[in-house]
Amino acid sequence: MEIAHPAVRTSGFARGAPRAVTVGVDGARVVFLRSTGPHDPADSLWVFDTGTGEERRIADPTVLLAGPAALAATAPAAIRAGSITHYATDPAARIAVFTLAGRLFRADLANGDVVEVPTVGTIVDARPDPTGSRIAYVCDNDADRTDDATGTTAGGDPGKLRVIHDDGTDVLLAGEDSGITWALPDPAATDFGRDRGYWWSPDGQTILTARVDHSRLPRWQYADPTYPQRSAPDEPYPVCGGPVAEVTLHLLDLNGGWVDVHWDRETYPYLVSVDWSDGGPLITVLRRMQQHGLVLSIDPRTGETQVHAELADPRWVEPIPGTPSYLSDGRVLVGGELAHDGYDARCLFADGTLLTPAALYVRRVVGRLPGRQTSPDLLIEASDGEPSEQHLFRVRTAAGSGGLDAARITTSPGWHVATVGGDVLVVGSATLDQHGTRWTISRGDDELGVLRSLSAVPSATPRPALQRVTDRRLPAGVLYPQTHVDGRRLPVLLDVHGGPGRQQVRAERAGWLARQWWADAGFAVVTVDNRGTPGIAPSFEKVVHRRLADVLLADQVDALTALAEKHPDLDLDQVVARGTGFGGWLAALAVLRRPDVFRAAVARGPITDWGLLRAAYAERYLGAPEEGGEIYPHHSLVELAGEPVTGSDEVRPLLLVHRLTDDVVPVAHTLRLSAALLATGRPHAVLPLAADADQDTVALRQAELAFLRQSLGSTD
Numbered sequence: 001m002e003i004a005h006p007a008v009r010t011s012g013f014a015r016g017a018p019r020a021v022t023v024g025v026d027g028a029r030v031v032f033l034r035s036t037g038p039h040d041p042a043d044s045l046w047v048f049d050t051g052t053g054e055e056r057r058i059a060d061p062t063v064l065l066a067g068p069a070a071l072a073a074t075a076p077a078a079i080r081a082g083s084i085t086h087y088a089t090d091p092a093a094r095i096a097v098f099t100l101a102g103r104l105f106r107a108d109l110a111n112g113d114v115v116e117v118p119t120v121g122t123i124v125d126a127r128p129d130p131t132g133s134r135i136a137y138v139c140d141n142d143a144d145r146t147d148d149a150t151g152t153t154a155g156g157d158p159g160k161l162r163v164i165h166d167d168g169t170d171v172l173l174a175g176e177d178s179g180i181t182w183a184l185p186d187p188a189a190t191d192f193g194r195d196r197g198y199w200w201s202p203d204g205q206t207i208l209t210a211r212v213d214h215s216r217l218p219r220w221q222y223a224d225p226t227y228p229q230r231s232a233p234d235e236p237y238p239v240c241g242g243p244v245a246e247v248t249l250h251l252l253d254l255n256g257g258w259v260d261v262h263w264d265r266e267t268y269p270y271l272v273s274v275d276w277s278d279g280g281p282l283i284t285v286l287r288r289m290q291q292h293g294l295v296l297s298i299d300p301r302t303g304e305t306q307v308h309a310e311l312a313d314p315r316w317v318e319p320i321p322g323t324p325s326y327l328s329d330g331r332v333l334v335g336g337e338l339a340h341d342g343y344d345a346r347c348l349f350a351d352g353t354l355l356t357p358a359a360l361y362v363r364r365v366v367g368r369l370p371g372r373q374t375s376p377d378l379l380i381e382a383s384d385g386e387p388s389e390q391h392l393f394r395v396r397t398a399a400g401s402g403g404l405d406a407a408r409i410t411t412s413p414g415w416h417v418a419t420v421g422g423d424v425l426v427v428g429s430a431t432l433d434q435h436g437t438r439w440t441i442s443r444g445d446d447e448l449g450v451l452r453s454l455s456a457v458p459s460a461t462p463r464p465a466l467q468r469v470t471d472r473r474l475p476a477g478v479l480y481p482q483t484h485v486d487g488r489r490l491p492v493l494l495d496v497h498g499g500p501g502r503q504q505v506r507a508e509r510a511g512w513l514a515r516q517w518w519a520d521a522g523f524a525v526v527t528v529d530n531r532g533t534p535g536i537a538p539s540f541e542k543v544v545h546r547r548l549a550d551v552l553l554a555d556q557v558d559a560l561t562a563l564a565e566k567h568p569d570l571d572l573d574q575v576v577a578r579g580t581g582f583g584g585w586l587a588a589l590a591v592l593r594r595p596d597v598f599r600a601a602v603a604r605g606p607i608t609d610w611g612l613l614r615a616a617y618a619e620r621y622l623g624a625p626e627e628g629g630e631i632y633p634h635h636s637l638v639e640l641a642g643e644p645v646t647g648s649d650e651v652r653p654l655l656l657v658h659r660l661t662d663d664v665v666p667v668a669h670t671l672r673l674s675a676a677l678l679a680t681g682r683p684h685a686v687l688p689l690a691a692d693a694d695q696d697t698v699a700l701r702q703a704e705l706a707f708l709r710q711s712l713g714s715t716d
Helices: 004-009 061-066 069-074 510-520 538-541 548-564 584-591 615-622 637-641 666-677 696-711
Strands: 017-024 029-034 044-049 054-059 087-089 093-098 101-106 116-119 123-128 135-139 145-146 152-153 160-164 170-174 180-182 198-200 206-213 247-251 258-260 268-278 278-287 292-298 305-312 332-338 345-350 361-368 377-384 389-397 407-409 415-421 422-431 438-443 446-450 463-471 473-479 492-494 524-528 569-581 600-604 655-660 684-689
Touching: 004 061, 017 180, 017 415, 017 422, 029 087, 054 093, 054 101, 061 093, 069 145, 101 123, 123 198, 123 446, 135 198, 152 538, 160 206, 247 268, 278 305, 292 332, 332 361, 332 463, 345 361, 361 415, 377 415, 389 415, 389 548, 389 584, 463 548, 473 548, 492 510, 492 548, 492 584, 492 696, 510 524, 524 548, 524 569, 548 569, 548 584, 569 584, 569 637, 569 696, 584 600, 584 637, 584 655, 600 615, 600 696, 655 666, 666 684, 684 696
Parallel strands: 492 524, 492 569, 569 600, 600 655, 655 684
Antiparallel strands: 017 029, 029 044, 044 054, 087 093, 093 101, 101 116, 123 135, 135 160, 145 152, 160 170, 180 206, 198 206, 206 247, 247 258, 268 278, 278 292, 292 305, 332 345, 361 377, 377 389, 389 407, 415 422, 422 438, 438 446, 463 473, 473 524
16 A cells, blocks of 8 residues: 555656657757656756766756745745746757746757746747747737837737747737637647647748637537536537538748648648658648548648648548658658558558558657668657567668568567657667666667656556457456465456557556556456557557447456456456546446446546547547437447436446546536436446546545445455
């Protein structure tokens, strides 16, 4: 039990660990964020000098936000204890910009100078141009503030793009009235992994920016639970089956020039990715149902687009992060899937030519490795047969190189990530044998140093048994109490997520620490990556299309049965489930659909009705509501809870945990589910959390544990 307290105080042992690691293109500096220790929540900006091997703290948020004593004394605690949550650099990592409490700061990473840069309004996204001389930023505040450059006041309405020149002049580049945002991600962007809405040209003279028209979207209304409530009033929401935001792209030069980008936006409304390198801008766009997409190049002079590749899948298209992009020889790198001629793989192509072998499951393109000048090798993150592990591979790109060539760089079993700049490679390795992620910096065969971790070391050492089960070879893990004695039967806690794009069974220790707490509380903790999760093959992922509920729940139940044959100490007469978000939906689904298997469940912020989710997310997996017949009701917990109960063996207790300001699944929907459960006499409880409550406090874990023990008839 001792693991709980330090885990909560140290944010899951993450505080004090390096993160957000970047390398400049010349390899001279490695930039990263890290707090000063396991109990410090405020991340500072640091630099590792590859020439000297020394670390330097560049920006301390406590110092930067201190200001006058009176201000520091009256400022909200959240501002006084501010943290640098993210930063942006120029390609050479000479300059970094970041925000603190809505204020903009610029750091010279070579000499360590940090200055506050006056802005108009409070900002949400700032990025230096590739030359490091200008800063673009987006206003996201209705409050007026004096513009130091002009001496006037200007409103910082949401979504206005401004540029600060090297002489301090602050110029509005694009902005409109309410309902239109510039340079911010549209509501669907998060479902495609895109977190930005503008991109600098390589010469720093032009910005490619998104303009988003939200006027067609329904607005959030507090008294109307028809649409999901969000974290701010009057916010547009692209509800499933309804209209989506209108996204356009525009090329704005710093001298006032304006060029519209042209593509068939009615047919391809979703902007998935944007890349602007020396070859020019490349974008990926998708149809509404995401079964067909285009990779387009943009002519910066005219805004006209040219098709470089088509992406198609009868289920949904899943682009590979880091693509598309130009290779040094001018070919376009595209990530896609092969599902014919014996292939079932996620692969990379250069102008249609296959670059990666079929056995490799490509997860992300990291960048280019030093070496060949005409066609540098690519560095990618991928899996090659073992989905619980991710490794780094060198992929040859030279045309006519005589076959597919992907050489594995990392050797130890685990989960490896990387970033690269110039001739410097930084590898982050997480394994089951070590705590946290070890960041190693190297140049060729020479190790230059290791980024220090100042995080706490947990007392527990989880040792999960990872294996593949059933004829579907589902990845699974079983974790016992640290003091477990063979032959002692244990109740089973199924720790579920199961959602597309998310893996739970990974060969890294961090993911098993919280599960060890539950194991030490007296459970055998089981985790299963059902079909629909990544890492194996496209067919494994996409078989869930339009039938998530049936496939996922069947896989979880079948995996439990198969694991019990290998682990006789698992008591399948005492199985409970616990999950959050998507996993909360699956946990609740388990007790409602399979009360013969599951005795109780804890559902944290579950998806109660798929018809109320964002269109891009829900329609990708379930299709259009108006065309799906009973598909959406079949996946609705509210509909399922409302079905009549014919016998006491059909009901199992369910605990619904919900934060009062959850911006994904509103509390009104949880209460609607509760009302449906109450109407049919299904036992349940609702545990609301205060808006500022930590979802992983010891008290909350203990409350969930007490509920599960009571449901199993145990007081131990």
